[in-house]
Amino acid sequence: xxxxxxxxxxxxxxxxxxxxxxxxxxxxxxxxxxxxxxxxxxxxxxxxxxxxxxxxxxxxxxxxxxxxxxxxxxxxxxxxxxxxxxxxxxxxxxxxxxxxxxxxxxxxxxxxxxxxxxxxxxxxxxxxxxxxxxxxxxxxxxxxxxxxxxxxxxxxxxxxxxxxxxxxxxxxxxxxxxxxxxxxxxxxxxxxxxxxxxxxxxxxxxxxxxxxxxxxxxxxxxxxxxxxxxxxxxxxxxxxxxxxxxxxxxxxxxxxxxxxxxxxxxxxxxxxx
Amino acid sequence: xxxxxxxxxxxxxxxxxxxxxxxxxxxxxxxxxxxxxxxxxxxxxxxxxxxxxxxxxxxxxxxxxxxxxxxxxxxxxxxxxxxx
Numbered sequence: 039x040x041x042x043x044x045x046x047x048x049x050x051x052x053x054x055x056x057x058x059x060x061x062x063x064x065x066x067x068x069x070x071x072x073x074x075x076x077x078x079x080x081x082x083x084x085x086x087x088x089x090x091x092x093x094x095x096x097x098x099x100x101x102x103x104x105x106x107x108x109x110x111x112x113x114x115x116x117x118x119x120x121x122x123x124x125x126x127x128x129x130x131x132x133x134x135x136x137x138x139x140x141x142x143x144x145x146x147x148x149x150x151x152x153x154x155x156x157x158x159x160x161x162x163x164x165x166x167x168x169x170x171x172x173x174x175x176x177x178x179x180x181x182x183x184x185x186x187x188x189x190x191x192x193x194x195x196x197x198x199x200x201x202x203x204x205x206x207x208x209x210x211x212x213x214x215x216x217x218x219x220x221x222x223x224x225x226x227x228x229x230x231x232x233x234x235x236x237x238x239x240x241x242x243x244x245x246x247x248x249x250x251x252x253x254x255x256x257x258x259x260x261x262x263x264x265x266x267x268x269x270x271x272x273x274x275x276x277x278x279x280x281x282x283x284x285x286x287x288x289x290x291x292x293x294x295x296x297x298x299x300x301x302x303x304x305x306x307x308x309x310x311x
Numbered sequence: 312x313x314x315x316x317x318x319x320x321x322x323x324x325x326x327x328x329x330x331x332x333x334x335x336x337x338x339x340x341x342x343x344x345x346x347x348x349x350x351x352x353x354x355x356x357x358x359x360x361x362x363x364x365x366x367x368x369x370x371x372x373x374x375x376x377x378x379x380x381x382x383x384x385x386x387x388x389x390x391x392x393x394x395x
Binding site: 183184187188191192195198199225227228229230231232235239240 | 324325326327329330332333334336337340341344
């Protein structure tokens with residue numbers, strides 16, 4: 039039985055797809071058979087972030103409508119053999135996804151994989167609700183910014199009421215907070231919400247902190263999930279997040295501005311604490 | 312140094328403003344969480360009925376549904392204007 043994890047946020051542009059791609063890749067690199075599904079029908083982008091956009095032949099909607107088999111639509115990742123991508127349709131409308139169809143697809147994937155990562159579309163409409171409906175766990179991606187935090191709280195409301203677990207009165211979806219685009223310099227200046235405040239307002243467990251990083255854009259330009267860039271702060275922060283997801287206890291990094299000595303500042307050397 | 316602190320403290324840090332605003336809006340949102348879908352409509356229509364008789368503001372009405380065990384209480388709070 040696979041663990042189904044939805045990556046969601048409510049607000050758009052906070053890093054859902056970047057996070058879904060990085061986390062799915064990280065899980066696969068750690069030896070888990072992982073599939074990542076793009077639920078953003080009509081506006082697919084996961085394929086671009088994963089760098090497999092030219093290999094898309096069939097998609098999730100084709101599979102649901104019986105036009106292609108699951109194995110025809112699954113794309114094997116170039117870099118890790120444990121990882122597969124199920125792209126969203128570019129052309130169809132959102133109504134092409136049905137609850138029963140999604141359930142069937144997830145059930146068959148569940149037999150083959152350890153982890154199923156669902157990359158949710160933005161918003162709280164049907165597409166987002168379908169992406170979270172069958173989830174066992176949820177990663178709520180939040181930026182340190184008022185609209186993102188508020189929308190995350192709305193999504194938490196949906197997770198606790200509009201999911202299969204909620205409707206069947208089973209244990210609730212396990213909710214994790216992933217704070218992205220965190221800038222400790224601005225936090226120190228008092229112009230960005232700090233991590234403690236976000237955790238206090240949303241009152242859910244923190245799974246990771248991703249600093250604002252130039253590596254993210256560089257990675258998406260190249261179609262290589264940022265977790266492959268293990269020299270970068272964001273790549274390392276995602277690797278930490280994956281470890282925590284797998285139940286390891288990893289200390290939090292990148293929360294504070296690194297303290298560097300004068301010499302290090304002059305010569306650009308010195309390690310990040 | 313004290314003077315510097317004073318000058319710095321002059322402008323409230325924007326992050327703490329953000330936190331205060333969020334705490335209020337999130338508490339409000341949570342109040343509505345788990346409510347039946349018809350609640351906003353019910354609130355709107357009740358307000359319309361009340362306004363037929365008393366002149367109250369749009370936000371003068373507060374409605375909530377609390378459930379305890381096998382009993383649900385619909386609480387309606389209307390702030391009436393001062394009598395002229």
